[in-house]
Amino acid sequence: MIEEIIFAGFGGQGILLGGGLIAQAAMKDGLWATWFPSYGPEMRGGTCNCLVACSDDEIGSPIFNVYDTALIMNLPSLEKFGPMVHPGGLLMVNSSLIRVEKPRSDVRLVEVPVNDLAREAGSDRAANVVMVGAFCAVRSIVRPETVADVLREKFASKGPKVIDLNLRALEFGRRAVEGVTV
Template identity: 50%
Template sequence: MTLDVMFAGFGGQGIMLIGQMVAYAGMGEGKQVSWLPSYGPEMRGGTAYCSVVVSDNPIGSPVNRNPSCCVVMNRPSLEKFAPKVKKGGLLVVNSSLIPVTSEREDIDELLVPCNDLAMELGTAKAANMVVLGAFVGRTQVVKLESLDLLVEKQFAKKPKFIPLNKEALRVGIERGKAEAS
């Protein structure tokens, strides 16, 4: 099994973090992983993206022309990456901030209002955890327990945020599972 995914959004949405969480979780489960960030001349608020591969075998290329999964958190990311998703692949769209869809018929497109769902939990900041949950719920690429452990580690110095983030993951996972077609 090899799964490659591109996470994309604007700087500050926690895109790099959720990519790293998938890589950490995969490594914790004994899989091969790679995480490659975009590091060009970026500007504040500009597009940020990273490419993650999780595999049972040693990883060759850390990036592909057509990723099998793509998670987009803002509209420019959808416009840039949706056409690149591999046929039969998965596109997760943050419908809170993206009023359009890819209009592709040949992929599994999952619309999740991440910011709205996170707001219901108390803060839009957890939108990245919602989308991570949705992606993992759909692909089962890593286990929820692995992500829980990472949340506990990430917020070890601010433990009051742990329950919120765990809840956001669960809300996302439900979306990922429930709408599977």
């Protein structure tokens, strides 16, 4: 088994951290994992993506240009990476910011209003975590409980408020796709 994922959006959406959560959880679940970042020189606003591979076998190239799953946080990323999802693959789209005009018939499209759900959870900034929660629920590559553990460790120094916010965001993501499996 190998799952090759792209997590894409603009700088400031927590793309690199979101992909890192998946890779870290995969490692904790005993899988091989790689994470590779790609971003422009800007701190915020530029395009940003990361490639994450999770596998039960040693991983070769950490870089790939066709994806089993694309986690798409903004419109330019949908236009750029949407066509590069394998037929039969999974396309998860941030429907708070993107309306999919012409959905591909050969990929599974899951729309999640991650910004709205993050705001509901307590902060827009947790939109990346909502997306990760939804992904974990739809595709059983990494367990949501493991991602929750990773969040607790990662934000340990930031205190219980930040941890609770992120755990809530993760749960809202999971609930948003209840009943959807791929």
